[in-house]
Amino acid sequence: MNIKSGAAKQLFGIIAGTVLIGTVVAGCAGGPITTREKGAGIGALSGAAVGGLIGSAVRHPALGAAIGGGLGLGAGALIGDQLQGRENQAWEQDQQIYRNQQDLSRQRQELEDLRRRTPEY
Numbered sequence: 001m002n003i004k005s006g007a008a009k010q011l012f013g014i015i016a017g018t019v020l021i022g023t024v025v026a027g028c029a030g031g032p033i034t035t036r037e038k039g040a041g042i043g044a045l046s047g048a049a050v051g052g053l054i055g056s057a058v059r060h061p062a063l064g065a066a067i068g069g070g071l072g073l074g075a076g077a078l079i080g081d082q083l084q085g086r087e088n089q090a091w092e093q094d095q096q097i098y099r100n101q102q103d104l105s106r107q108r109q110e111l112e113d114l115r116r117r118t119p120e121y
Contacts, residue, residue: 003023015066019044035087036080044069 035040051068055061 012062012066015070019069034080035084036077039080039083040073040077042071043079047072047075 018038048065048069052061052065055064
């Protein structure tokens with residue numbers, strides 16, 4: 001029984017260390033947090049909480065939290081990626097609308113200039 005318990009603790013230590021290193025590296029990257037990163041963070045925390053609760057029912061809360069956190073991280077990143085894609089698409093559409101409005105304004109100004117220069121009959 002001690003071997004299994006030791007292996008579980010070692011596995012949890014490796015996972016926790018990897019998550020900690022990943023967090024530090026991502027934190028050093030700088031810049032604002034993207035929607036994808038927010039989704040991954042929320043998913044990891046939610047998954048760890050649910051996994052910890054499920055794991056405590058079978059007397060392995062740390063392992064349950066580690067597994068739930070990993071699964072939640074993946075699911076949250078996928079959802080965040082979809083939301084990020086929609087935000088990018090909306091931004092591109094807004095830019096196109098702005099360019100169209102600028103073009104329309106320029107054409108109206110040109111039309112007004114032509115009307116002023118052309119004598120009426």
